Amino acid sequence: MEKKHLSVFLIMAVLLASLSGCAGGGGSNSGGDKDGRLDVAVSFNPMSELAEAVGGDKIDIYTIVPDGSEPHDFELKAGDIQAVSEAEVFVYNGAGMESWAQAAVTASENSTLIEVDASEGCDLIITGGVADPHTWLSLKMARIQALNIKNALVQADPVNRDYYEGNYSAFSSELDSLYEEFKFKFDSLADKNFVTGHAAFAYFCRDFGLRQSSVENVFAEGEPTARKIAELVEYCRENNVDTVFMEELASPKVSETLAKEIGAKVEKIYTLESSEGNESYLDGMRKNLSLVYESLR
Numbered sequence: 001m002e003k004k005h006l007s008v009f010l011i012m013a014v015l016l017a018s019l020s021g022c023a024g025g026g027g028s029n030s031g032g033d034k035d036g037r038l039d040v041a042v043s044f045n046p047m048s049e050l051a052e053a054v055g056g057d058k059i060d061i062y063t064i065v066p067d068g069s070e071p072h073d074f075e076l077k078a079g080d081i082q083a084v085s086e087a088e089v090f091v092y093n094g095a096g097m098e099s100w101a102q103a104a105v106t107a108s109e110n111s112t113l114i115e116v117d118a119s120e121g122c123d124l125i126i127t128g129g130v131a132d133p134h135t136w137l138s139l140k141m142a143r144i145q146a147l148n149i150k151n152a153l154v155q156a157d158p159v160n161r162d163y164y165e166g167n168y169s170a171f172s173s174e175l176d177s178l179y180e181e182f183k184f185k186f187d188s189l190a191d192k193n194f195v196t197g198h199a200a201f202a203y204f205c206r207d208f209g210l211r212q213s214s215v216e217n218v219f220a221e222g223e224p225t226a227r228k229i230a231e232l233v234e235y236c237r238e239n240n241v242d243t244v245f246m247e248e249l250a251s252p253k254v255s256e257t258l259a260k261e262i263g264a265k266v267e268k269i270y271t272l273e274s275s276e277g278n279e280s281y282l283d284g285m286r287k288n289l290s291l292v293y294e295s296l297r
């Protein structure tokens, strides 16, 4: 599988090299194009939300993984490389989320590009020797990610430094107060176990001393086996689980079947991996926290 991906990247790189040769070099890497806003390419939706929180109306965001696609097995297209080649800043989550990010940077041949590995400095959770990429689902880690993004925006567009600093500081206080509010709530609960679509919530759980079980694994790989479902049913019965969380992109039907089987209700939870409406990062996270809290209360 790795080999197949590699060869796709190589084909893409060659394709782009020939494309950029005849495209007339339309890239604008000088920090200000016609609308004066910074062009920021981001890998997928959570990076878009965090960049938006810090960059506000001073940046234009191009999100590479389209809404509704599964980001864990995404493959680059030529248009995505074009977007990176025209961007001043490229933000990706890192921690292994975007196996294609470096190929995009190389193929973009954008010598002034500022790259942001947003999870740099995050305390990563390693499972089976591999990093869990879902850092953005922790309010604590998202604060670090927003800081990394802010630093890059300031570097790319120093004229608007105060604006980015102000947004970052307001955003991080909101993250902190949301954390405090729910830390207090979750600390008062005896039951800390919840069940969801794929194992995206390890960092979220670490923030609040919770435990997740899931239909799909951490990389959202495939539909679960009958045996796995039987184990989940047993787990839910033993732990008196009365809510099963469903994710739009991670076997939603299986979550529904599981809930039916154990007589639980189904609630939709939002990993932010793909945009599901106009919710900001903070709104989406507040909703997730409330839903999980209510299900355990």
Ligand SMILES: [Zn+2]
Pocket (backbone or CB within 6 Å): 072, 134, 198, 199, 200, 218, 219, 220, 271, 273
């Ligand atoms: Zn995921």
